[in-house]
Amino acid sequence: MGKRILLVEDNEKFRRLTKLTLLKAGYDVIEAETGDEALQKMDSEQVDLVLLDILxxxxxxxxxxxKWKPLFPNTSFIMCTAYGDIEDAVKAMKIGAFDYLSKxxxxxxxxxxxxxxxxxKELQRENKQLKAAVKEKFNLHGMIGSSEKMQEVYSLIQRVAPQDVTILLGGESGTGKSRCAYAIHLESNRCNAPFIKVNCAAIPPNLLESELFGYEKxxxxxxxSSQEGKCAAADGGTLFLDEIGEIxxxxQAKLLQFTQDKTFTxxxxxxxxxxxxxxxxxxxxxxxxxxxxxDFREDLYYRLNIIGIHMPPLRERREDVPDLxxxxxxEASVEQKRPYRISKELLVKLVEYPWPGNIRELENAxxxxxxxxxxxxxxxxDFPLEVMTYFSQSIVETKEGEEVPSINWDEDFSLTEHLEQVEVSVIEEALKNENGNQARAAEALGISRQGLLYKIKKYNIQVD
Known part of the structure; x- marks a missing residue:
């Protein structure tokens, strides 16, 4: 079946001739003479394009x-106008019509x-699919981030996950070590077996041994009664010991034996x-x-740290903040059943904030x-007090009734382009504040001078 077109036109002669033209071109055509009839057709039929008369x-x-534009984002609209309706046709273009034709x-x-x-429309659909594929590339089993540091983490995970070696994940609290561990499990040959997590800091020391190794009646x-431990429950799969430094x-001696020969009592x-x-x-x-x-056994340290992966803090991969x-x-929109938007000004501020609690702090905020x-x-x-008080000059909040300048999170939004604009703006401001001194500007930005020179060349930034 060809593409389906809804022809909304009350002039019978024009409607009949137009339908004939479309049928000869291979399109499937349905008709409506009035707005009510058209509404019924749109509700009951799958329509690819609407030819819509102005009057x-x-x-x-x-x-x-x-009414239709937000409800049917995958449908194209073309307006049919008489000579005197050109002004209305221009309004229709602003609303979202693809084009208009004069009778x-x-x-x-x-x-x-x-x-x-x-x-x-087909190009938009392909572009959306491509962006989804790119986003999938930059996300690994729930780990989000397209920054260079996260790409290095993804690459290391994919290289070591198939190898059955112990891995030690390091990094500040809230950087996503648990998600990283689960991603390793999913990328490994054990992905269909259990993934068992034990938070060693959340269990009293006198109960941790029985939690790990189980006990007899x-x-x-x-x-x-007898109780199976986590080590037995994870048989064939992955045992993730979070906060291992608290054991x-x-x-530690018993854990060392288990890491060496996979046996326990x-x-x-x-x-x-x-x-x-x-x-x-x-x-x-x-x-x-x-x-x-x-405070920690050296032999156990070497057994656990065969492969070490460091999870970078959020302040070292600020370009991932908008994506997060x-x-x-x-997630909040789905849970609370209403959409959320954020202004460009606030987004820039949130990228600047250091997020000492990392991803966990950002998620909670x-x-x-x-x-x-x-x-x-x-x-x-709306954000926590520590976020608000961080900024010496607060954002000028939007007054009631004013339009909120916001990012349009549709298929045309480009995170890369937006972040590049933000980065250029920040670099230019730093150079301006330091009177063009690149060494001092680099220090103010928290990057090396070589890194700054690379970005100046990359973005063709003019330096006075």
Whole structure:
């Protein structure tokens, strides 16, 4: 079946001739004489393009276009106008019509405009698919970020995940170590087996051994039945030990044995049990300093740190902040069933904020802002106090009734282009503040002079 066109026209002669032209061109045509009939057809039929007359007996094409445009984003609209309706046709273009044709309409002109409109929609669809593919490339199993540092992390994950070696994830709290561990599991040959997580900091030291290795009935007071531990539960899969630096020294020896030969003995038992697991650990502490101070076994450190992956803090990959904000706003939109928008001015400020709590802090801040937002437009006053007070000069909030300058998160939005504009603006401001001194500007920006020179050349920035 060819593309389906809805022809909305009350002039019977014009409608009949136009339909004949479209049928000869291979299109499937449905007709409507009035606005009410057209509304019924749009609700019940799958329509690729609408040929819409400006003047109808019961309404106007402009009113229909205003109603349909947001409801049918994949449908193209072409207005059919009489000579005196050109002003209305221009209004229709502003609303979102692809083009307009003045009556009498030549058959060849009609076919060309329709082909262009449908071709443009197909191009938009392909572009959207391409952007989705690019976004998928820059996201790995829930890990979000297109920055160079995150690309290095993705590359390392994909190289080491198939190798059955222990991995130590380092980095500040909130940088996404748990998601990284799960991504490694999904990229590994164990992806269909269990992924078991143990937060070593959340379990009292005297209970951590039984949590890991399990226990037999009667092993201690209250052990009224045998209990399988996490090491056994993860058999065939991945055991993720978060906050590994919190494990007490006496338990470290037993964990070392498990990492070496994959065997352990449950509390209260004399029977040794085997469990084939891949061990991933994570910490926000400096384990090597703990080794030097005697708080962590050196032999266990080397067993766990066969492969080390460092998760960069958010302040070192600021270009990922808009993508993360977009993701968290989308999640909030689904959960709270209303859309959210953010102004360009506020987005720039949020990129500048250092986010000491990293991704976790950003996620919580967006969650708070979406809950407190009155109309779906996020404002600085909706964010936590530490974010608001960070800025010496607050953002001028939009007054009631004013239009909120915002990013249009549709298929035409380019995160790369937007971030490049922000980066150029910040570099130019730094150079201006330092009177063109590139060394001082680089220091103010927190990058090397070579890095600044590269960006000046990349963006063709003029330096006075």
């Amino acid at each position: 109808l007996p019961d309404t106007t094409g402009l009113k229909l276009l205003e 009498p309409i030549r058959a060849d002109e009609l076919k060309v405009v329709i082909e262009r409109a449908l071709g443009y 009667g092993a201690f007071t209250g052990a009224i 007490p020294l006496d338990l 449950p509390l209260g038992s004399t029977k040794e049990i085997s469990s084939d697991v891949r061990i991933i650990t994570a910490t926000n502490r400096n384990l090597w300093e703990m080794v030097q101070s005697g 904000i977009d993701q968290f706003m989308q 967006i969650a708070r802002a979406t809950v407190l937002s009155m109309d779906g437009n996020l404002l600085l006053k």
